[in-house]
Amino acid sequence: MQEQIVSDPFYIDSGELKRITPEDAFVLGVEWATLRLLIDADPHSPLNIDIHHENAERVSALCHSRGRIMQSEPVDSIWLSISILPVSKRNLRLVSG
Numbered sequence: 001m002q003e004q005i006v007s008d009p010f011y012i013d014s015g016e017l018k019r020i021t022p023e024d025a026f027v028l029g030v031e032w033a034t035l036r037l038l039i040d041a042d043p044h045s046p047l048n049i050d051i052h053h054e055n056a057e058r059v060s061a062l063c064h065s066r067g068r069i070m071q072s073e074p075v076d077s078i079w080l081s082i083s084i085l086p087v088s089k090r091n092l093r094l095v096s097g
Contacts, residue, residue, distance in 0.1 A: 008036060008062060020054065028055050035059055039066055039084060047084040056080055 017025045032055055038047055043066065051059055056072060059082065063070040069085045 008065065024054075028052060028058075031055055032058055032062070036062060039063065039068065043068070043087040046086050048082070049084075050075060050079045050081050052078060053080050056082075 017028075020028075031051055035047075035049070035051070035055075038049075039062065053074075060070045060072075063084055067087050071083045071085070073081045075081050
């Protein structure tokens with residue numbers, strides 16, 4: 001049997017998903033996993049995409065763990081337009097403190 005490890009937390013320990021349906025929780029998970037793949041695929045290119053407001057903190061934490069900075073702008077009550085800056089020495093200094 002292959003050992004399974006958690007590579008990145010999804011930050012749901014405080015009951016963040018209790019107020020949404022299982023279907024919506026699934027959508028948030030798929031959105032987050034897709035972004036993780038996109039962020040890791042090319043760390044030196046910017047990424048601009050819309051995400052659900054509910055994923056903003058999780059995606060920001062994911063970016064931070066990769067040395068990237070996420071900027072966001074609300075689109076409406078559901079969507080958030082985000083820009084993920086590429087990895088750079090300056091960004092690494094900003095996210096590391």
